[in-house]
Amino acid sequence: MTNRVESFELDHDGVTAPYIRKAKVMTVNPAYPDCVISKFDVRxxxxxxxxxxxxxxxTLEHLFATFIRQMTDQLIDVSPxxxxxxxxxxxxxxxxPAWVARLVRNALIDVSRFTGEIPGASRKECGNYREHxxxxxxxxxxxxxxxxxxxxxxVYRK
Ligand SMILES: [Zn+2]
Known part of the structure; x- marks a missing residue:
């Protein structure tokens, strides 16, 4: 069985950022084929x-982690x-992808209006709290x- 890294197969010269692309749908447990997770490339x-x-x-990682979780209980992880x-x-x-696009846009509207302390960015809560x-x-x-x-x-619009 081959297990290739999906994103290495993407033609990074062919895409137009910003974009949202469904990278992968994966079964969590072969005993439960309907139980899947989906991974998106948000560029x-x-x-x-x-x-x-x-x-x-x-900073975007911290704000996404906060805002997206307020909007849905479906998020497993956001990582840079x-x-x-x-x-x-x-x-x-x-x-x-359209649902993810709406979610990400709504979170970014909140980012664009955000003022105050970045959530989770104290020395106790973050691994590099000065770098925001x-x-x-x-x-x-x-x-x-x-x-x-x-x-x-x-993704491939010109
Ligand atoms: Zn942090």
Missing amino acids: FAQPNQEFLSNGALH MGCRTGFYFVFCNDQD DLDEAKSWAEKFLQVPEEELVN
Whole structure:
């Protein structure tokens, strides 16, 4: 059985960021084939052209973790990509990209309006609490929000 890394097969020159792409649907336990999780590639920056600072990526991670969990109980995890161009979102069940696009856009509207203390960003709660950048996180949120929901799911648009 082959077990390839799905994202290594993606043509990173062919996509147009920002976008939302269903990367994978996976069965959790072969004994329960209907019990699946879905993984999404939520890309902010055009691959190999631009990328988020560590601070902005880290702040968005904290704000997504907070806001998305207020909107749905289906979220398993949000984690930043090592290339710093976006995030992986993992959900319970096989979710629709349009539903994810609406969710991410709504969370980013909250990010763009957010003021005050970043949740979970105290020394006790975070592994690198000094490395946050709310201003840059907001500007990436605003850039993402310029793309309408129905275009976000069209990964290969020109
Ligand atoms: Zn942190």
